[in-house]
Amino acid sequence: MDAINLKQKLQGFSDHWSPKIVSKFNGHDVMVVKAKGEFTWHAHDDTDDFFLVLEGNMTIETENGNVHLGPGDLHVVPKGVEHRPVAEEEVHILLIEPEGTPNTGDAATAAQKQEI
């Protein structure tokens, strides 16, 4: 059996703010995403939001303050907390959310999550 190499998965696409599912874990999607620029402010009423930066830098602006993350930095946004990810330069992130969670907090505006 092969392990899932996150760098290799990230080499397979270039679009931003479009999470790709690389594995499943206890009803959650394990995803990699490339991001650059400012995302929309949103919250997830039913789930925490797991961010681990793999490469690059980002800020998670939240209603409770800003969190700056570089490579190897992790932050979990508690459920219900309004937040907005921002990255001046491209950042690569590992995300974990329950299967089907809209990345914008709203199904109408959410990216389609594709398995790769």
Place this chain on the structure above:
Amino acid sequence: MDAINLKQKLQGFSDHWSPKIVSKFNGHDVMVVKAKGEFTWHAHDDTDDFFLVLEGNMTIETENGNVHLGPGDLHVVPKGVEHRPVAEEEVHILLIEPEGTPNTGDAATAAQKQEI
């Protein structure tokens, strides 16, 4: 607010096979662990087992075959699957398991998980 730097957390301890809790996520413990040698064969009947190698190399031997992992490699052992992590040299791993999951699959032999 500060992000959680995984390297910094790993610098704070040296014992093996003793997961340290660095964050919580949807009822799960997010943990870092240092490992070297052979762990015990075990399975978790109620949960998948999330492994992401941060530094070093390891093999997860499973009843379905072996998975070799290096830095940036991820593997989720499905619930119920017998497995044994093995590392010839020290490896640093990010683990995610539901709160209270015994790392050996058996509360009687499990390590105490400490928050750091």
